[in-house]
Amino acid sequence: MIRQALLISALLFFVGGFLLIWDSPPEAFMRKQTGQVEEIPVADSYMTDVSSLKFSATGEQQFLLISSRAEFFNKKSRLTLNQPNMVTIENPSNSDQLSINADRGTLSNNGNKIFLQNNVVATSKGAEGQTVLTSDDMTYLPNSNSATNKGPFKLKSPQVKLSGTGLNANFTNEVFIIKSKVRAIHEPI
Secondary structure: OHHHHHHHHHHHHHHHHHHHHHHOOHHHHOOOOOOOOOOOOOOOEEEEEEEEEEEOOOOOEEEEEEEEEEEEEOOOOEEEEEOOEEEEOOEOOEOOEEEEEOOEEEEEOOOOEEEEEEEEEEEEEEOOEEEEEEEEEEEEEOOOOEEEEEEEEEEEOOOEEEEEEEEEEEOOOOEEEEEEEEEEEEOOO
8 A cells, every 4th residue: 555655656746747847948947147148239220332421510521431331320329331431522722632441440429530440541642642551440530630540550651661559640731640669761762
């Protein structure tokens, strides 16, 4: 009799356990994740083959921006660009023109700040010739026609080849302030 009671109890225990497992959702048996994985942001909208003119506060054309793809992130109020190409609009009183190309770019501050990265090439064409600035990243400020860089860069003009780390560049006045690790070669004409 005791043996039969134990057998019936064991059978009820196993059947109850089986039914409990059978009715449980699969998530109940998975381990809880301790760290949260950051979600990849998804663009709220995007455009392809973008061509856009930026105007100054006074209504003058500042630059033309061309990109193969632009993605807008509404939450961060940020516009990212693939293969951006930016060309300043020539002022009749100034013959200097600046062209900047990169693999990626980000517009912020209502287009008043452009962060460029990966294979950045800025070409300034002026009365004294062409100046080419190359770096891995650069922040360009259209209102002041200036740029900053914290990493390594190379600067080449008709008479000078420069390299260094950290740069403040004013393209209007052609003034370049190099922060450190300066190396220069001057070739007089």
